[in-house]
Amino acid sequence: MAGRVYAPTAKQRLAATRLTAAKQDIPHFYLAREAEISKLLDLHAKLKDPTAEPRLTLNHFFVAAVGRALRALPELNRVWTAQGVLVLDRSDVGVAVHTEHGLLAPVLRDAGRLGLANLARQANSLAERARAGRLGADEMAGGAITVSNAGMHGLAAMTSIIVPGQAMILGVGGVRELFRPDAQGQPALRREIMLTLSVDHRVLDGVSGAALLNAVVDGLAHPTRLLFE
Numbered sequence: 001m002a003g004r005v006y007a008p009t010a011k012q013r014l015a016a017t018r019l020t021a022a023k024q025d026i027p028h029f030y031l032a033r034e035a036e037i038s039k040l041l042d043l044h045a046k047l048k049d050p051t052a053e054p055r056l057t058l059n060h061f062f063v064a065a066v067g068r069a070l071r072a073l074p075e076l077n078r079v080w081t082a083q084g085v086l087v088l089d090r091s092d093v094g095v096a097v098h099t100e101h102g103l104l105a106p107v108l109r110d111a112g113r114l115g116l117a118n119l120a121r122q123a124n125s126l127a128e129r130a131r132a133g134r135l136g137a138d139e140m141a142g143g144a145i146t147v148s149n150a151g152m153h154g155l156a157a158m159t160s161i162i163v164p165g166q167a168m169i170l171g172v173g174g175v176r177e178l179f180r181p182d183a184q185g186q187p188a189l190r191r192e193i194m195l196t197l198s199v200d201h202r203v204l205d206g207v208s209g210a211a212l213l214n215a216v217v218d219g220l221a222h223p224t225r226l227l228f229e
Contacts, residue, residue: 011101022164026080027201030159031209033217034192037175040223041191054121059095059149062172064119064226065219066147067091067111069212076212077144079167080202094146094163095123097130104130105163107143115229144168151175157194167203170216171196 008016040061047056070077070091078087091112094105106126111119129135144167150158151174158171173194182188195216199209219226 009101015102018164019161023161026162026164028162028198029201029206029209030196030198031206031213032157032194032196033213035195035217035220036190036192037220037223038191040220041175043223054117054124056116056120058151059147059172060116060120060123061220061223061226062149062170062216063093063095063108063111063123063147064114064116065216066145066170067093067108067114067119068219068226069112069215070144071112072215073212076204076208078203079144079165080200085203088142088144092143094143094166094169095126096146096148096160096169097127099131099133101133103148104135104140105146105148106130106135106139107141109142113229116227118229141165145170147172151193157196159196160198162198162200167200168209168212169198170213171198 040058044056044058044061068091070093075087077091078085090110092107092109093111094107096103096105106129108119108123108126114122126135126139129139142165146163146166146169148158148160148169149172151172153174155173156176157173160169160171162169173196176192178190178192179187180190195213197209197213
């Protein structure tokens with residue numbers, strides 16, 4: 001076979017082993033729905049300031065909405081373990097970060113109890129240390145769910161593999177502008193993203209997964225609720 005073979009790094013081998021095991025051992029199922037985010041985009045445009053700290057991105061709103069959904073539905077904040085189903089006490093949320101060593105998912109602690117500015121500050125710090133290779137092992141562990149945002153790469157939707165040790169991962173697609181009928185049947189411009197939730201069927205079923213996804217969509221539809229603790 002023509003081509004060039006190179007040896008993967010130790011980190012690449014570890015990631016490949018973990019993801020292969022996750023896909024083989026975790027019975028994935030998938031739920032998807034659109035979220036209307038016109039209000040979110042307008043609020044982000046008002047708050048965004050490239051000279052201010054912390055730097056605020058749309059992804060911070062997505063992480064905040066997931067954290068608030070876990071707080072609202074604490075019985076769904078659970079993972080499969082060798083000892084049984086573990087219900088978690090905190091609304092921790094993993095944040096997928098692309099690095100030169102591959103995709104990492106540091107965990108933002110109790111994201112559902114953070115105001116947006118504090119959440120953005122902590123998430124930015126985790127992302128910077130992930131790219132610099134300075135994350136501690138404890139910062140990569142825990143939580144029931146990770147947010148993986150591919151929208152900035154022009155993808156309409158993404159179906160992701162659950163991070164080992166967790167029960168869900170939310171794939172976020174890019175913003176689309178389209179017309180849909182309003183309450184009077186007239187065409188109205190909407191700005192939407194596709195959310196795809198990958199779920200561990202050992203821990204959650206379709207109804208409970210849909211409840212969490214719907215809570216995230218509701219949070220994104222009311223973004224001012226995410227600003228404060």
